[in-house]
Amino acid sequence: MQDPDFQPPVNPLPPVVTLTFIAIAGVEAGLSLGEAGLIGGPGAVGWRLGLIRDYGFSGQIFDWMMGNGVWPFTEVIRAITYPFIHLGFTHALFAMVLLLALGKLVAEAMGQLTFAAIFVTASAGGAVLYAVLLDDPAWLVGAYPGVYGLIGGYSFVMWRQLAGTGTQQYRAFSLIAFLMGIQLIWGVFFEVGTQWVAELIGFFLGFGLCFLLAPGEWARVRDSLRRR
Template sequence: MQTDHNAAPLNPLPVVIWLLALPLIAMEAVLNLAAAGFVGGATGVGWRQDAVQRFAFSPDFMREMIANSYYPPEHLLRLVSYPLVHLNFTHALFVVVFLLALGKMVGEVFRPWAVLVVFFGATLAGALTYTALPFIHIPLIGGYPPVYGLIGAFTFLLWTNLADTGSSQYRAFSLIGMLMAIQLLFGLLFGGGWDWVAELAGFFVGFFLSFVVSPGGWARVKEKIRER
């Protein structure tokens, strides 16, 4: 067996995934350096809180904007900016790991523009779902809703592949089922918030958008259904 000594040590990621991941990595790196006192001086400790206030999505503020029909661009930007900043290093780490892993699997099948549609479509879905539920008042922050959108796209790929082999397509939903069960368990043990609502919305938007933006789109799915 021959070894390719020129092969890359890591499997290459689609460029579009790096374009999505690098801003999150850079933001977390800067905030951690600031918290450690390496940048920002005495004020660096508060940079994370400043970033949260600048980028987090507030459902209450969005409802007020809708009620007054007044939409400042800097606040509309929060609909898609909230994944940039996270509560802490661990929060960001898990988001980036999921983004790179799922992004690789989805990005190797979907075109770059399709990955962006799924990512930002799920991001919007998370924010709008928070807005639509009047009992949610806490801000939405972190990249889990768009990551769940990629989980939805990955589930779609599994779903269509299982259809090809004649296997039960319900198996494709085992990943989201497991993640939601873990989310529920943590919520019961540690008193979780409403993040799972935005994440589930991101998942479904990612899954259903895949019918349109995946290679072949809905026509391919209909063909598979007819073959069965």
């Protein structure tokens, strides 16, 4: 018989967040173990590069598809698969930590379907607009555009909460401002590439999507349009 007053030491994660985390962690675990020589034999060293080539997002491939009007599924799906491949263990670790923290908040505040919609839309939209805006031959990999979409969802939740308390709403954007500031400072000393463009796009897509998917927001927008 279960004690009704029992509280688990760790709050359970919404299943969709857990599944997304397991997918990213599983891929990284296999790649890291292969690079360490623990599984796969000598050929495992090249697994990561092989996955990036086969499932990473390439702006050049997208430009070719757009220019020729040809959209093979094996190439289009890259906009969905690239978030599950990372450049290394540390690259994946930070993404997974942010995914767990922000994903839990977004899924609990707005629902698991909203979490999934934000993560997928921010990932795919961030990649596509990255390819349209830039001409960077570097491959895009990693969950960060999707995670930044979740930061957008988190910022939306805070923005609405601060509006309800009469507090200045700009404070809701302190997290994205801090992260972009770190990117700027880091870029002064090191070559950081252009992936931050996809991440920033992911943030705006995640924030904007909340106006349609957050509980009660669509009705709020509809009522506002009617009043006009």
